[in-house]
Amino acid sequence: MARQELTERAPGSERIQRKRGKRVKEIVETAAELFGEHGYDAVSLDDVAERLDVTKGSLYYYFPSKEELATAAIETLGDEWTARLERLAEQHEGGHAGLLRTLLHEHITIAVRDYPAALRLFLFPRAWPTAQADRIKELRGRHDAVFRRVIEAGVGDGEFIVTRVDTTLQCMHAAMAQSPLWFARLRGKARGNAITELTETLMMLVGQLPRTG
Template sequence: MSSQPVEDAAPVGRVQRKRGRRVQEILSTAAELFGERGYDAVSLDDVAERLDVTKGSLYYYFPGKDELAVAAIETLGADWTGRLERLAATAEGPPHERLRALIREHVAIAVGEYPAALRLFLVPSTWPDDPRERIKELRRRHDQVFRGVLEEGLASGEFAVTGLETTLQCMHAAMAQAPLWCGGLESDARERALDELADTLVKLVAAAQ
């Protein structure tokens, strides 16, 4: 469509990088908004305004609202899951300690960095089909991290659960709500609330003594 003569040599030129940066800005802003308000309640005007560009520009980078939403979810998810996976891989100590650490990290990311984006882990129905699938996928990947630790703990006999799936569901559900009641707290109170949440959820896997 456009014509940049010698362009094949450098596959990632200055221009590409700049484009990449722009895309990232857009995605993180979009993730914020979709996380806060859900799909329907966010208009492209909202996104554009927060970025201080025009709606039209968004269409230069994304073919439509759905695709923007999908990409936003994906980016957010990649970062997020990556950090959890790294934590799961490096954390020391008994499964019970590691589970606690995962829970705290998960919610800390949510509350601190993607305010309200945890919502994405619930409420799938109002989203269009495509984004919805991505959300499920994202959730599966998160699940996987937690499932790993749980299975370890179960294998070693440190954990006991009524049902693995059910336990995972309950954990995720509770974590997804956390920003709603921790979001407004001052940093100290918030830390305490998160500790309490982690302690409470760990009870779900407590082996009867």
């Protein structure tokens, strides 16, 4: 909570600005990896700095606090993630059930494979100072919307049954956020099966029973 550099700055020159932007991007992406893998508390700025082969001081040249850096990291990570899901949603043809299944499967796969701790960062608003809290809330909203749209459409068409869309979404997200923990030890085919099973289980939350016979 100190200097107000943030990411923007009085321009120095065209090239220099680009260079700076590139550096910021490197930092944010590295931070996203680390925070996404281990969580906020488990990652120190020294960790981030070391991964980048610089010292902590440098990070403070670009970001005023750990929380700003973390927020930026989460935003980057969340944007990319959401974009992937949105792309899937656009491409998809067929019933709502198929799309929802695809989304769930992909979401769990990303979580388990790439960012085991990331969803927890969204899930509980660990008292982010209000500024960041809003940014994260908005991000969460966009992310949520991808799923919400399918479910509402499915409910509208009578394909899905739910008690309440919000509750259904919360349950899905809660389960998916935990999944990296459950599947951490599984590899290859076993992991793939587990992901599929979880997907099928979550489909039941919209009234889609798994094939019985």
